[in-house]
Amino acid sequence: MSAALELPVRPTPIRQAGTRHAEEAAMLRAVLNLFDRWQLTPAQARILLGDPSERTFQRWRKGEVASLPADTVFRLGTLLGIHKALRYMFADPARAYAWVRAPNAAFGGHSALDRMLQGAPTNLAAVRAYLDAERGGW
Numbered sequence: 001m002s003a004a005l006e007l008p009v010r011p012t013p014i015r016q017a018g019t020r021h022a023e024e025a026a027m028l029r030a031v032l033n034l035f036d037r038w039q040l041t042p043a044q045a046r047i048l049l050g051d052p053s054e055r056t057f058q059r060w061r062k063g064e065v066a067s068l069p070a071d072t073v074f075r076l077g078t079l080l081g082i083h084k085a086l087r088y089m090f091a092d093p094a095r096a097y098a099w100v101r102a103p104n105a106a107f108g109g110h111s112a113l114d115r116m117l118q119g120a121p122t123n124l125a126a127v128r129a130y131l132d133a134e135r136g137g138w
Contacts (some may be wrong), residue, residue, distance in 0.1 A: 025065040027076040032061060034083050037097045038113070047119050050075055071121060078124040082112075085131035106130050 035045045046057050052072045059065070068076075086096035100113045107115045112127045 007086060021067065022066045023041065024073055027073070028060055028065055029063070031076050034079065038100050044117060046126070048075065048079065049137050051119070074121055074138050076126060077122070078128050081128045082124070082131060085135055086130065087132070091136050
């Protein structure tokens with residue numbers, strides 16, 4: 001008796017045309033709202049977003065979002081991960097938002113915001129990795 005080799009069935013992609021754009025726009029809106037809670041200046045916000053032009057940043061603020069660069073999407077995901085970690089760690093949202101500006105020995109006595117404002121995606125990733133490690137790693 002020979003068994004036929006069955007190939008796994010590939011799932012049908014659930015992503016519809018335009019969904020990626022909608023998801024990116026939603027991520028950007030969430031991060032811009034987060035920046036308001038972190039009380040960032042427009043210059044600081046632009047650094048964390050990968051230094052888009054002032055005009056592009058103003059368009060994003062108005063909700064006019066074209067296709068985002070991969071670097072910006074990575075940054076948005078990392079920033080949302082930072083926010084999620086902080087919300088898990090602090091029951092009081094105000095404490096979570098304030099943590100970003102507080103001095104921290106893990107960052108040489110500087111704040112997480114200071115580290116992130118160094119501008120590279122790896123600086124954002126370092127803050128997220130620190131928070132993930134502190135809260136148990138997942």
